[in-house]
Amino acid sequence: MDLRTYQRHIKNHLGAELYQHSLGVAETAAALAVRYRGDKRRAYLAGLLHDYGKGYSRSALGQKAGEMGLCLDRVSLREKGLLHAPVGAALLPLELGVTDPAVLGAVACHTTGRPGMSLLEKIVYLADLIEPGRDFEGVEQLREMASTDLDRALLAAVDGTIQRVIQRGLLLHPRSVLFRNSLLGILRGNGG
Numbered sequence: 001m002d003l004r005t006y007q008r009h010i011k012n013h014l015g016a017e018l019y020q021h022s023l024g025v026a027e028t029a030a031a032l033a034v035r036y037r038g039d040k041r042r043a044y045l046a047g048l049l050h051d052y053g054k055g056y057s058r059s060a061l062g063q064k065a066g067e068m069g070l071c072l073d074r075v076s077l078r079e080k081g082l083l084h085a086p087v088g089a090a091l092l093p094l095e096l097g098v099t100d101p102a103v104l105g106a107v108a109c110h111t112t113g114r115p116g117m118s119l120l121e122k123i124v125y126l127a128d129l130i131e132p133g134r135d136f137e138g139v140e141q142l143r144e145m146a147s148t149d150l151d152r153a154l155l156a157a158v159d160g161t162i163q164r165v166i167q168r169g170l171l172l173h174p175r176s177v178l179f180r181n182s183l184l185g186i187l188r189g190n191g192g
């Protein structure tokens, strides 16, 4: 499938607003891939597809996860904002024929992050937060940091996400904590 065909699918599947967000993430991810010498096409595709799961209601996602035999943790199952990432990644091979494990991995961990993320996974995680349609306090500094120091920008991004999760009284996924600690390890020079 070429990129245009994927774009058409995503537009029909997600609607105008989320499609616009997906395009923003795709373009931002592609630019970050150029900046950090990653794979530009893969980054664009992973960005475009990252919210595929959002084309389904929460109950449909739960049902599909059950049908596919996905083993999901309790936090992902209970927190509305998390389920679309792992279930979307599992649906993409079946529904759009996407089989590239690097792309699917980036889709699967774009909400929580995880320790030991690949460059592509880091790029998509960050692009989701700094694409041009995002507007929250500190986003400009995050965009600037993203162009100079990827891991430092990721740490600021995950810190901000964890703070928002706490302020909103949502469940905090333990993987986000592990991700944060691994970034601190990298930045302090004692490993991820």
Ligand SMILES: [Fe+2]
Pocket: 050, 051, 084, 085, 110, 111
């Ligand atoms: Fe998402």
Ligand SMILES: [Fe+2]
Pocket: 021, 025, 050, 051, 128
């Ligand atoms: Fe997103």
